[in-house]
Amino acid sequence: MNSQQWMEKADRYIMKTYGRYPLVPVRGEGCSLWDADGKRYLDFLAGVAVNNLGHCHPRVVAALQKQAAELIHCSNYYHIPSQIELAELLCDRSFADRAFFCNSGAEANEAAIKLARKYSREKFGTDRYEIITALASFHGRTMATVSATGQEKVQKFFDPLLHGFRHVPFNDADLLRRAITPNTCAVMLEPIQGEGGIVIPSPDYFREVRRICDEHRLLLIFDEVQVGMGRTGRLFAHEHFAVTPDIMTLAKALAGGAPIGCMLAKEEVAASFGPGTHGSTFGGNPLVTAAGVATVRAIFAEGILENTIEMGEYLMGRLEQLKKKFPMIVEVRGIGLMIGMELSVPAGEIVARALTQGLLLNVAQDTVLRFVPPLIVTSVEIDEMLQILEGILAEL
């Protein structure tokens, strides 16, 4: 079937939860996608920061093929070697001592919310359940994570929301301090707000947040679902701020495109999750965790973090040059290959035109063009992207 035929069928059978672009990708390799009509696209969205190793990375494909032939699924009633290996890889490279696996970012945050509440109640009493999060944050689409998310557009229609969340402006430690009540148990933040428009806090914000959490004995939860796994040039984005959390959530890029979520925690906190307290049928199953192990190994074996830093600097520099040329560009900001370009006009038209010219980009918060290409991107591919983008900016 061609793209048009697929889209007609989608219109008939698929729920309309997404405003989808007219594109039917059927094959991917590296930073390229091909649609059902054979047209190539340069992918600077990477499945929204999922395909960090590019599409169909050979190590991930090989791991999936091998594991699929051996054992796809068993149950968390049993021990799962690839899950254990992935937990070890992540704990060895982070502040954490233990991992819990699930299937998505929202589920990882659900797990973090439940763990923070259970730990805090056991330690400090039943009144400690409230979690402070940031305005313009995004933590997922389940009821708890919608309640945690600081965006009205995500929350409306779903009242009543879950009780026990307070939202404060991001990057303002004073207001966060003032929002603490005797009921507060944790603070949950993205190290860089992704859906919020690539918002990078001031260098000392998280140090102050950590200090506040320590003073009030609150847990600090970092949602690294979008910015983790090398996106910023460090394995975890919070490493840039020299602060460690008590709990961290991962998903998106953790298994090279296979659906996975993970919550990591320090031993003392993790100990609150005993048998029967939380779980997931598919969470950390043999297939996805085999892909996760291959992904983490590839990041270090193939110099992915180094390339992210180098290409991030190159792309930022080139976008800064564009800013001098086009007054509609208000600001270029980012760390590594997590880059936003804020415009004085809505960015949707640029994304639509880019698509027709074989370039995949994305918008966050209406006016911010988001660049989250695979971390294997080359300067040749960046130049190709910029040539298309510059042509579109010149047309507008």
Ligand SMILES: Cc1ncc(COP(=O)(O)O)c(C=O)c1O
């Ligand atoms: C920071 C952050 N947290 C959580 C989520 C939710 O992840 P998922 O869509 O896998 O549930 C996202 C998704 O964009 C995200 O960016």
